[in-house]
Amino acid sequence: MIELIQCPWSPYCLAQRRILEYSRAPFKVVNIPCGDPTLVWELTRGRYYQVPILKDGDNVLFETGSDSQVIAKYLDSSLGLHLFPKQWEGIQELIWPYIENDVEGIGFKLNDIYWKEFVEPEGAMRFLRHKERRYGRGCVDQWQANRNKLFAEFEAKLEPFEAMLASRPFLLDHHPRFVDFDLHGIVSNALYSGHYPFPKNSPRLKEWHGRLSKLRR
Numbered sequence: 001m002i003e004l005i006q007c008p009w010s011p012y013c014l015a016q017r018r019i020l021e022y023s024r025a026p027f028k029v030v031n032i033p034c035g036d037p038t039l040v041w042e043l044t045r046g047r048y049y050q051v052p053i054l055k056d057g058d059n060v061l062f063e064t065g066s067d068s069q070v071i072a073k074y075l076d077s078s079l080g081l082h083l084f085p086k087q088w089e090g091i092q093e094l095i096w097p098y099i100e101n102d103v104e105g106i107g108f109k110l111n112d113i114y115w116k117e118f119v120e121p122e123g124a125m126r127f128l129r130h131k132e133r134r135y136g137r138g139c140v141d142q143w144q145a146n147r148n149k150l151f152a153e154f155e156a157k158l159e160p161f162e163a164m165l166a167s168r169p170f171l172l173d174h175h176p177r178f179v180d181f182d183l184h185g186i187v188s189n190a191l192y193s194g195h196y197p198f199p200k201n202s203p204r205l206k207e208w209h210g211r212l213s214k215l216r217r
């Protein structure tokens, strides 16, 4: 049985979970306590401390670099999902860093503003300490103060994808590819708190997001 070791609101975990649901393969979700990756450290034998990781029998899969897609490529080849077809090689490699840095870099802040609503109380200190060590003391309050400006920036970052959907049902062609699931995870994270409408200038993206949220191959 495949096990997805994750954090429920993480953009990268949401992307892998949607790929697994799409694949129809039986799998189990294991949530780690917020900010405590002990299980990840143990399963990877001290080689990784981020989520997601995947356990499939004796195989433990985890990312080897900031832009690697070890887990998605493993699921693609072991489940035959056609997420990385030859005709899009090179192009997906250009697109996913934009999704995972430029878009995600704003999306997670929009969601983190409401962290008190989804982080378990025992994880509160670890969550805030992790954010403030990386983005500075009071960073979440600043994001809250800039909420509307951040949301407008987020909407603007999505415009290229809205344009891509003008002539096809998925970002690249008539089938969902890796970048579809990657972007779906990042958008789902930004909207995870339930406090945001779907970005208004993206009617096609809204329809695509709803369709991909329940798609099974």
Ligand SMILES: N[C@@H](CCC(=O)N[C@@H](CS)C(=O)NCC(=O)O)C(=O)O
Pocket (backbone or CB within 6 Å): 007, 010, 011, 012, 049, 050, 051, 052, 063, 065, 066, 067, 068
């Ligand atoms: N490139 C990795 C990024 C994973 C990542 O940044 N995970 C975050 C959760 S969204 C994490 O585990 N953060 C905890 C930490 O860095 O200590 C992927 O695509 O899986």
